[in-house]
Amino acid sequence: MPRGALLALLLLSCLLITGCQDQERETIRMGLANGPLNLDPRFATDATSERVNRLLYQRLVEFDPDSRPRPGIASWQVITPTHYRFTLNQHAGNFSHDRELTSRDVVATYRQVLNPALASPKQASLELIASMEEVDTRHLDFHLKRADPLFPAYLTLDILPAELIEQDHDFAREPVGSGAFDLLDWPQAGELHLRRRSDGQIFQLLTVNNPTVRVLKLLRSEIDLLQNDISPELIGYLRRQPTVSVEQHPGSNYTYIGFNLQDPLTGKRQIRQAIAHAIDRQAIIHWVMQGAARQAGSLFPPEHWASDQLAPYEYNPDKARALLGELGYSDRNPLRLTYKTSSDPFRIRLATVIQSQLKAVGIEIDLRSYDWGTFFGDIKQGNFQLYSLSWVGIRTPDIYRDIFASDSLPPSGANRGRYASKTVDQLLNRAEQTSSLSAQAELYHQVAAELHRDLPYIPLWYEDQLSVQGSRIKGYKLMSDGNYDGLAQVKLKSVPDGSHVQSTTAN
Amino acid sequence: MGRFLLSRLVTAFVSMFGVACLVFLLIHLVPGDPVDVMLGESARPADRQALRASLGLDQPIDTQLLNYFSGLAQFDLGQSLHSKRAVGELLAERIPATLELAFAALFVALIIAVPLGILAAVERGKAWDWGAMGFSMLGVSIPNFWLGPMLILCFSLWLGLTPVSGRDGLTSLILPAVTLGSGFAAILACMVRSSLLEVLGEDFVRTARAKGVAEFQVIWRHAMRNAWLPVATLLGLQLGALLGGAVVTEVVFDWPGIGSLMIESIQKRDYPVVQGCVLFISLMYVLVNTLTDLLYGLIDPRIRLDNSK
Numbered sequence: 001m002p003r004g005a006l007l008a009l010l011l012l013s014c015l016l017i018t019g020c021q022d023q024e025r026e027t028i029r030m031g032l033a034n035g036p037l038n039l040d041p042r043f044a045t046d047a048t049s050e051r052v053n054r055l056l057y058q059r060l061v062e063f064d065p066d067s068r069p070r071p072g073i074a075s076w077q078v079i080t081p082t083h084y085r086f087t088l089n090q091h092a093g094n095f096s097h098d099r100e101l102t103s104r105d106v107v108a109t110y111r112q113v114l115n116p117a118l119a120s121p122k123q124a125s126l127e128l129i130a131s132m133e134e135v136d137t138r139h140l141d142f143h144l145k146r147a148d149p150l151f152p153a154y155l156t157l158d159i160l161p162a163e164l165i166e167q168d169h170d171f172a173r174e175p176v177g178s179g180a181f182d183l184l185d186w187p188q189a190g191e192l193h194l195r196r197r198s199d200g201q202i203f204q205l206l207t208v209n210n211p212t213v214r215v216l217k218l219l220r221s222e223i224d225l226l227q228n229d230i231s232p233e234l235i236g237y238l239r240r241q242p243t244v245s246v247e248q249h250p251g252s253n254y255t256y257i258g259f260n261l262q263d264p265l266t267g268k269r270q271i272r273q274a275i276a277h278a279i280d281r282q283a284i285i286h287w288v289m290q291g292a293a294r295q296a297g298s299l300f301p302p303e304h305w306a307s308d309q310l311a312p313y314e315y316n317p318d319k320a321r322a323l324l325g326e327l328g329y330s331d332r333n334p335l336r337l338t339y340k341t342s343s344d345p346f347r348i349r350l351a352t353v354i355q356s357q358l359k360a361v362g363i364e365i366d367l368r369s370y371d372w373g374t375f376f377g378d379i380k381q382g383n384f385q386l387y388s389l390s391w392v393g394i395r396t397p398d399i400y401r402d403i404f405a406s407d408s409l410p411p412s413g414a415n416r417g418r419y420a421s422k423t424v425d426q427l428l429n430r431a432e433q434t435s436s437l438s439a440q441a442e443l444y445h446q447v448a449a450e451l452h453r454d455l456p457y458i459p460l461w462y463e464d465q466l467s468v469q470g471s472r473i474k475g476y477k478l479m480s481d482g483n484y485d486g487l488a489q490v491k492l493k494s495v496p497d498g499s500h501v502q503s504t505t506a507n
Numbered sequence: 508m509g510r511f512l513l514s515r516l517v518t519a520f521v522s523m524f525g526v527a528c529l530v531f532l533l534i535h536l537v538p539g540d541p542v543d544v545m546l547g548e549s550a551r552p553a554d555r556q557a558l559r560a561s562l563g564l565d566q567p568i569d570t571q572l573l574n575y576f577s578g579l580a581q582f583d584l585g586q587s588l589h590s591k592r593a594v595g596e597l598l599a600e601r602i603p604a605t606l607e608l609a610f611a612a613l614f615v616a617l618i619i620a621v622p623l624g625i626l627a628a629v630e631r632g633k634a635w636d637w638g639a640m641g642f643s644m645l646g647v648s649i650p651n652f653w654l655g656p657m658l659i660l661c662f663s664l665w666l667g668l669t670p671v672s673g674r675d676g677l678t679s680l681i682l683p684a685v686t687l688g689s690g691f692a693a694i695l696a697c698m699v700r701s702s703l704l705e706v707l708g709e710d711f712v713r714t715a716r717a718k719g720v721a722e723f724q725v726i727w728r729h730a731m732r733n734a735w736l737p738v739a740t741l742l743g744l745q746l747g748a749l750l751g752g753a754v755v756t757e758v759v760f761d762w763p764g765i766g767s768l769m770i771e772s773i774q775k776r777d778y779p780v781v782q783g784c785v786l787f788i789s790l791m792y793v794l795v796n797t798l799t800d801l802l803y804g805l806i807d808p809r810i811r812l813d814n815s816k
Contacts, residue, residue, distance in 0.1 A: 037589045038591060045558075045589075118561075119558065119560055121545070124554040124557065125554065172592065188763050190673075208673070210759055216656075216663065216672075220664055220671055222670055373543065376543045377539050377543065380543070
């Protein structure tokens, strides 16, 4: 045998033997579909960065399960409708460079984001703020340009240390926060090491793009935890595995079918109603999504404080056929529509099922899938008849104005279907001028009822949050918006409760 | 040699300039706005406008092109729209992984293809030949997106010999290298076989055999030395492709190389990073092909690179 081949064989054998070695580790590994891109909360816009930043930093305001704003590191007092005083908690926390968080840090962070020169993408949501001032180390005041009872819900910025803001510190790569975790290391793209401050437990967040590979890594205990972005078949498969446990939690991400109301066909309410009656959402949720969703009747899930509890359109193919028949459509003369969706394989599959259900009532769908950039560009330009998308992470009902007000057409708003209703516009204006949340909720219920009748959107479902835990860990709790806050409680089974983890390295 | 290198340098510069222009214009013509991709559907219009301005995307395309080339002239590839990090830094972070995988795949390909090609040529028309060529056909036909998961299933999950994915030590390199190298090995084995068959019919091979030289020496020392030239050409082209990033393999195995960076950046419409990746890939092709040309002179001294000689 040539010497080269012998050498190669020897090398391969060595590698295989190394691979056989038991890899006992004290770290907890979480597999992510996409890695964080930017850990500077002033600029982070992708979902993973936002979720990791929640672990590294703290915020003035958090949300209750019903999405009402509640005190985070500070409570507030409404002095006048345009003057709010925030009081930092007695133990608001220390930054990772061991300095106490004070109101100076809060003011510096908000001033930075409001500075037009910084061009933060989070500036517009805070445009309501006229000025702010530090009263003392624990108190600060916000003065508003106009009254808005939803104001505290906008104060979700992650707080940075003032002196590092002044020094133009690189938070994107070296975050310094006061959250439950520190960044330990970012050794290579797609791998992030965090340390839990309470007990020193080390976490590795590993990016594994391919969902099948993610699942295989979990089954081989190379990672301990997965959350979302797993196809229902894989979830079904994982439920049957004895070594892992699958958790499910009702989610708030809202999936819908949107219509172009300026289109001669989808502009007709009867056609939209026929489509709403032709889609068997319960069957899709049961068979395709393996039960991992709840039927939706409107934008906000039932637990949301502004929810209206509207019933979804019933599945009634006969009624759908009758509505189409009134417009002259039948099996011999089918209605032909174009349905756009993204290139995500699961979204395409859902669209295919909807295509098949609509065919059964005499609607022929030309299904087109595009990569996200192209798809979203078309939607914004109104270049569609119907499309499906999801709203993710919406908390406040003022979103109705952005989506359905007649003056919110792109690019100045998100009314992509070009919906125009004087009644809805008036209700939205009244809601904005109302100073109490309960009165606002009542007006938003009326908006939702109008939308339910006009059907610019067909609400489909609220997708559940799913996590899969390996056999080494316990105690991970899922959140309805899919954040990673559950990492603050998760433990290794081998570590007794209350003990401090001795890990000093991330490997 | 000097003139050859100079002419290659000029060609390389012109090619790279052309590639930079083309990529810049094409990526801006592709539908889709990076701001939309970054902020998603829930963002407010004012936030979109602020972000677009901060990224310089509100400027006319010719101004953006000019800014890009003035940066390039100072070896500045720009900044990622998403992570705000320097593109050069992002590339530098990924290059070691790409080099590691490319050379490991090349190694796998060579140790499979060379013995297989020689065996097929020497045993022409016999079972070994059919077997080797059948293997090659299989290697070319099996796509990496299927082979990769199958290898993971077999060697990681069932046998527990290698990690499933990621770049975590030498063991994690085996499966991606085999996945990437096997397809390349198949093409290379065919090339070795046909090239060797051509040489085996030459007079000098017959003479060597007539002089009683051992068959192994005839094949390895006399025939293979002459058969290397077309093989080297193919090696050069393939190595260029490997160094440019093996997109599918990198995605399947979560290998943090240039290929996966480019795909992620295309999906996010991160223009500067896409441009940086394409420039890097072009540079690799130019570099490897120049080295291949230089290698010709070493493999076959009859080839002179300098016209004056």
